[in-house]
Amino acid sequence: MKLFKGGVHPPQQKNTAEKATVPMGVPSVVLIPLAQHLGAPCQPKVKKGDTVKVGQVIGDTDAYVSAPIHSSVSGTVTRVEPVVLSGSRPVMCVEIKPDGLQEISEEVKPPVVDSRESFLAAIRASGLTGLGGAAFPTHVKLNPPKGTKVDTLIINAAECEPYITSDYRECLENTQGIIEGILHVLKWTGIEKALIGIEQNKPEAIKMLKQAVSNIPSITVHALPTRYPQGAEKTLIYTLTGREVPSGKLPADVGCIVMNVASVAFVASYLKTGMPLVKKRVTVDGSAVRNPQNVEVPIGTLLKEVFDFCGGFKSEPGKVIMGGPMMGVSQYSLDLPVLKHTNALLALDADEGRIPEETACIRCGRCVRACPMRLLPLELDRLVKTQQFEEAQRFHLMDCIECGCCVYACPAKRLMVQSIRIGKDYIRRNAKK
Ligand code: SF4
Numbered sequence: 001m002k003l004f005k006g007g008v009h010p011p012q013q014k015n016t017a018e019k020a021t022v023p024m025g026v027p028s029v030v031l032i033p034l035a036q037h038l039g040a041p042c043q044p045k046v047k048k049g050d051t052v053k054v055g056q057v058i059g060d061t062d063a064y065v066s067a068p069i070h071s072s073v074s075g076t077v078t079r080v081e082p083v084v085l086s087g088s089r090p091v092m093c094v095e096i097k098p099d100g101l102q103e104i105s106e107e108v109k110p111p112v113v114d115s116r117e118s119f120l121a122a123i124r125a126s127g128l129t130g131l132g133g134a135a136f137p138t139h140v141k142l143n144p145p146k147g148t149k150v151d152t153l154i155i156n157a158a159e160c161e162p163y164i165t166s167d168y169r170e171c172l173e174n175t176q177g178i179i180e181g182i183l184h185v186l187k188w189t190g191i192e193k194a195l196i197g198i199e200q201n202k203p204e205a206i207k208m209l210k211q212a213v214s215n216i217p218s219i220t221v222h223a224l225p226t227r228y229p230q231g232a233e234k235t236l237i238y239t240l241t242g243r244e245v246p247s248g249k250l251p252a253d254v255g256c257i258v259m260n261v262a263s264v265a266f267v268a269s270y271l272k273t274g275m276p277l278v279k280k281r282v283t284v285d286g287s288a289v290r291n292p293q294n295v296e297v298p299i300g301t302l303l304k305e306v307f308d309f310c311g312g313f314k315s316e317p318g319k320v321i322m323g324g325p326m327m328g329v330s331q332y333s334l335d336l337p338v339l340k341h342t343n344a345l346l347a348l349d350a351d352e353g354r355i356p357e358e359t360a361c362i363r364c365g366r367c368v369r370a371c372p373m374r375l376l377p378l379e380l381d382r383l384v385k386t387q388q389f390e391e392a393q394r395f396h397l398m399d400c401i402e403c404g405c406c407v408y409a410c411p412a413k414r415l416m417v418q419s420i421r422i423g424k425d426y427i428r429r430n431a432k433k
């Protein structure tokens with residue numbers, strides 16, 4: 001096993017690790033965005049006034065890099081219009097008023113899979129996109145360009161971000177589903193072996209996974225050093241295989257495909273039941289939350305209803321984050337929805353959520369030592385702030401994985417990731433033009 005350079009050790013705060021997942025029930029309304037993935041947004045397949053059922057396609061597109069969107073409830077469509085989600089531009093959304101019956105759509109039936117092509121078609125139809133946060137359509141990931149030789153499937157169960165325990169609960173509550181999902185992926189893609197990577201701070205999950213694969217030589221479980229961002233795709237590949245993904249290349253270019261543990265478990269569930277991706281296990285935690293726990297939430301449920309389900313707030317939140325404290329995105333409203341790739345909702349009290357004041361860089365180099373991508377975060381920050389975007393690209397701005405290690409390590413509290421995100425966004429938009 002290799003050790004990646006850089007990284008940090010934030011307090012783990014896995015407060016909900018021992019709390020079994022609780023299903024939330026039917027919310028009063030769902031707001032389902034038609035772009036919850038990387039790639040082309042979907043077009044609405046329903047209009048205001050239509051009745052829909054659970055699992056029914058409500059958005060799709062012919063674009064290859066995309067995934068259909070399904071209704072998580074049965075009820076009536078009340079609105080189809082753009083809504084500004086946090087950190088993005090307006091996204092077309094379908095609002096549905098549930099009827100409480102949760103009638104299942106006739107479209108929901110187990111797919112017939114008898115070849116690689118039908119397997120990939122089934123994965124697309126399931127609406128699966130990377131559940132670890134990347135939201136990349138899984139059927140695209142599992143179908144690398146011709147001539148690419150992939151020999152290793154890596155299952156990401158590292159869950160290195162503080163607070164988040166949803167993957168850990170998947171490992172404990174659905175161990176067999178994970179293994180079944182891996183076996184399906186190996187069988188239909190022809191990949192030889194799977195390595196499950198999980199941080200050492202989850203001994204119970206490691207024990208259960210090891211027991212489950214004890215008679216399956218093609219799957220092995222690896223306990224990894226606990227260090228953030230161990231679960232980032234490139235660091236995980238390096239730790240488990242010693243292979244380095246070059247700048248601008250994909251894991252498949254070094255013979256690997258990485259899947260999140262919840263994604264692979266969903267594959268098994270979909271092939272068995274045909275129920276597409278309509279609900280998500282979410283860790284709800286943070287100093288402002290009354291009853292932190294893991295909740296199974298219908299996709300599109302508004303954040304305020306999820307927090308209410310967890311007993312509401314014990315103090316006014318200073319910051320609400322979708323995702324973990326290192327890579328998550330602050331939310332501007334509680335009327336925004338849970339998405340396919342939402343793995344955590346954190347509400348921090350006013351003190352914890354306070355954004356510290358930036359002071360001048362003292363050129364101590366701690367951000368450089370902490371960066372797992374071996375970048376110069378202080379320089380990237382300076383180049384973007386002075387609008388030297390081409391120069392920033394020359395300093396590998398696009399290789400930043402936005403892990404936040406630089407900010408965490410910085411004594412001057414420089415908000416480097418914000419600058420880097422702005423720089424990347426500018427470069428991508430210019431490239432499109
Ligand atoms: S860690 Fe902060 S203060 Fe130190 S060099 Fe980096 S940006 Fe400057």
Ligand code: SF4
Nearest residue numbers: 371400401403404406
């Ligand atoms: S520059 Fe990017 S990759 Fe490096 S530590 Fe900062 S956020 Fe992480």
